[in-house]
Amino acid sequence: MSKWTTSPREALRAGKGFDLAAFDPSSRPGWDHSRAAGEARLAKNGVRLGELQERLFADGRTGGTRSVLLVLQGMDTAGKGGIVRHVIGLVDPQGVQLKSFGVPTETERAQHYLQRIRDGLPTPGHIGVFDRSHYEDVLVVRVNELVPREVWEPRYDEINAFEKEVVDGGTTIVKVALMVSPAEQKARLRERLERPDKYWKYNPGDLDVRTQWPLYQEAYQAVLDRTSTEHAPWYVVPADSKWYARMAIGRLLREALEDLDLGWPPADFDVEAELARLDAQPT
Amino acid sequence: MSKWTTSPREALRAGKGFDLAAFDPSSRPGWDHSRAAGEARLAKNGVRLGELQERLFADGRTGGTRSVLLVLQGMDTAGKGGIVRHVIGLVDPQGVQLKSFGVPTETERAQHYLQRIRDGLPTPGHIGVFDRSHYEDVLVVRVNELVPREVWEPRYDEINAFEKEVVDGGTTIVKVALMVSPAEQKARLRERLERPDKYWKYNPGDLDVRTQWPLYQEAYQAVLDRTSTEHAPWYVVPADSKWYARMAIGRLLREALEDLDLGWPPADFDVEAELARLDAQPT
Numbered sequence: 001m002s003k004w005t006t007s008p009r010e011a012l013r014a015g016k017g018f019d020l021a022a023f024d025p026s027s028r029p030g031w032d033h034s035r036a037a038g039e040a041r042l043a044k045n046g047v048r049l050g051e052l053q054e055r056l057f058a059d060g061r062t063g064g065t066r067s068v069l070l071v072l073q074g075m076d077t078a079g080k081g082g083i084v085r086h087v088i089g090l091v092d093p094q095g096v097q098l099k100s101f102g103v104p105t106e107t108e109r110a111q112h113y114l115q116r117i118r119d120g121l122p123t124p125g126h127i128g129v130f131d132r133s134h135y136e137d138v139l140v141v142r143v144n145e146l147v148p149r150e151v152w153e154p155r156y157d158e159i160n161a162f163e164k165e166v167v168d169g170g171t172t173i174v175k176v177a178l179m180v181s182p183a184e185q186k187a188r189l190r191e192r193l194e195r196p197d198k199y200w201k202y203n204p205g206d207l208d209v210r211t212q213w214p215l216y217q218e219a220y221q222a223v224l225d226r227t228s229t230e231h232a233p234w235y236v237v238p239a240d241s242k243w244y245a246r247m248a249i250g251r252l253l254r255e256a257l258e259d260l261d262l263g264w265p266p267a268d269f270d271v272e273a274e275l276a277r278l279d280a281q282p283t
Numbered sequence: 284m285s286k287w288t289t290s291p292r293e294a295l296r297a298g299k300g301f302d303l304a305a306f307d308p309s310s311r312p313g314w315d316h317s318r319a320a321g322e323a324r325l326a327k328n329g330v331r332l333g334e335l336q337e338r339l340f341a342d343g344r345t346g347g348t349r350s351v352l353l354v355l356q357g358m359d360t361a362g363k364g365g366i367v368r369h370v371i372g373l374v375d376p377q378g379v380q381l382k383s384f385g386v387p388t389e390t391e392r393a394q395h396y397l398q399r400i401r402d403g404l405p406t407p408g409h410i411g412v413f414d415r416s417h418y419e420d421v422l423v424v425r426v427n428e429l430v431p432r433e434v435w436e437p438r439y440d441e442i443n444a445f446e447k448e449v450v451d452g453g454t455t456i457v458k459v460a461l462m463v464s465p466a467e468q469k470a471r472l473r474e475r476l477e478r479p480d481k482y483w484k485y486n487p488g489d490l491d492v493r494t495q496w497p498l499y500q501e502a503y504q505a506v507l508d509r510t511s512t513e514h515a516p517w518y519v520v521p522a523d524s525k526w527y528a529r530m531a532i533g534r535l536l537r538e539a540l541e542d543l544d545l546g547w548p549p550a551d552f553d554v555e556a557e558l559a560r561l562d563a564q565p566t
Contacts, residue, residue, distance in 0.1 A: 058483040058484075061483055062483050081375075081377060084375070084376055084377050085375040085376070085377065088376050089372070089375060089376055092367070092368040092372060093367055093368070093371050093372055093376055093379055093381055094364060094367050094368065094381060094383075094414075096376055098376055098377060100377075131377075182565070182566045183566040186561065186564065186566060189561055190558070190561060193554055193557055193558050193561065194558075196547055196549075196550075197547045199547065199548065199549065199550040199554070200341040200344055200345050200547065200548045201341075202550070202552070202557070204552050204557060204560075207557070207560050207561060207564065210564060211564070264479055264480045264482065264483065265482065265483045266479075266482065267479075267482040267485070269485070269487050271476055271482070274476055274485070274487060274490070275473070275476050275477075277487075277490050278469065278472055278473060278476065278490060281469065281490065281493060281494070282465070283465050283466045283469060
């Protein structure tokens with residue numbers, strides 16, 4: 001079976017000096033093989049992901065405190081939903097806690113912007129998935145000046161401090177920015193307008209957002225510069241090939257789970273005594 | 284591809300005079316073919332389930348009010364978790380809302396027993412799954428006399444009225460009782476005691492519950508007699524063959540979704556005008 005030449009964890013990490021303007025959304029860092037080989041690799045990885053997720057779940061059920069949080073960001077059509085369906089869909093739904101963060105409700109607007117995020121953090125033993133996140137508070141909010149600069153400017157540091165607290169509490173954070181090119185986005189929007197089974201995914205507002213592309217690039221660059229920390233680094237995933245993005249994120253998730261190095265929880269009862277009790281019962 | 288001889292909806296429905304004592308948990312009503320053929324049928328059904336679930340989701344996103352609720356009941360080891368993993372796992376996790384109802388918390392005990400159930404109902408566009416449910420309030424509660432008879436006795440009627448209200452609100456309810464034989468349960472408990480990767484699923488209390496088997500049979504019989512209504516019938520699914528139970532429930536779910544007869548939502552925008560706007564944008 002074909003293998004990664006460089007692990008996505010190395011190949012996709014946004015380190016110091018990462019330049020989004022020079023990034024190619026149609027590239028496939030670390031993967032020199034075909035799409036078919038990539039799909040086979042994702043399927044195989046899925047089996048292992050399922051085992052690791054079950055260990056995490058078992059750990060949570062027996063007093064463990066670990067969890068994993070996958071944060072998904074990206075422009076419209078970048079494929080966040082497809083990641084949930086095709087990567088997260090590989091593991092047992094019982095072990096997944098999924099949250100979508102849309103425009104804040106009135107109640108949410110009355111709270112601190114991180115409150116709804118805290119409320120949505122995964123509980124022990126679970127893989128949490130954020131479809132959009134607190135990063136919207138320095139992306140759409142910054143681009144559209146929904147609050148003044150002196151309010152959003154301190155948020156980068158606040159977010160770093162918040163995430164540190166979450167990580168210290170036992171949650172591994174995997175932050176993924178899915179990057180689609182303007183041309184590919186155009187093609188995907190066109191598909192939504194040409195296929196009646198996709199109309200429901202189309203929103204005329206998406207075209208207005210598209211005109212703000214350079215402002216969003218700038219806002220993403222600031223996010224990557226200022227919040228790709230040691231405790232919660234960003235991975236920038238080229239998303240023009242959906243299959244590449246899926247396999248890369250499947251691998252990032254798997255590595256995060258492998259790092260937890262969880263065995264199966266030991267019995268908290270006397271195994272032999274229980275077997276004897278069971279044997280003593282009728283059929 | 285092999286087919287059902289009788290639809291599970293017909294073959295498994297608990298109608299008037301259903302006798303649990305005469306029910307065979309190792310039977311496979313409506314399916315005359317092999318396990319391999321059954322697994323192929325479930326996989327194929329899964330593709331269709333995925334499509335139907337997406338239509339339901341699209342409907343919910345565009346103002347629809349429909350949802351589907353799968354209620355799973357059964358003795359320990361009957362395979363409720365496996366249904367979630369292998370049947371619900373076939374559809375997009377974004378469209379699923381899963382709730383597990385364990386022993387009520389202190390807060391829950393202070394509320395009406397149906398309150399936590401109401402709070403957990405699926406929102407429009409979703410498939411809700413209850414792993415245990417309000418039926419525990421006439422099963423474990425009745426068997427162990429956790430409340431006096433004059434309290435649990437009226438609950439059958441209360442539950443029927445509650446479910447009627449839920450159905451009238453647009454939610455299709457599919458109630459499934461997974462029936463495992465005492466011998467098969469014994470074998471499954473033994474496996475949990477013999478395999479260290481399964482210790483975490485074992486609870487010494489399970490053996491105490493096993494000694495109450497006849498009382499639970501009686502309580503299940505009362506549930507089937509009194510709450511298998513026109514608006515929310517029960518399906519009794521033999522669960523000694525896990526693959527049979529999974530394919531049967533996959534089919535019940537599919538039929539419930541087919542009945543909604545949902546098309547794709549029409550565009551709520553001017554498609555041609557949007558295409559023109561898109562074309563006018565750079566790349």
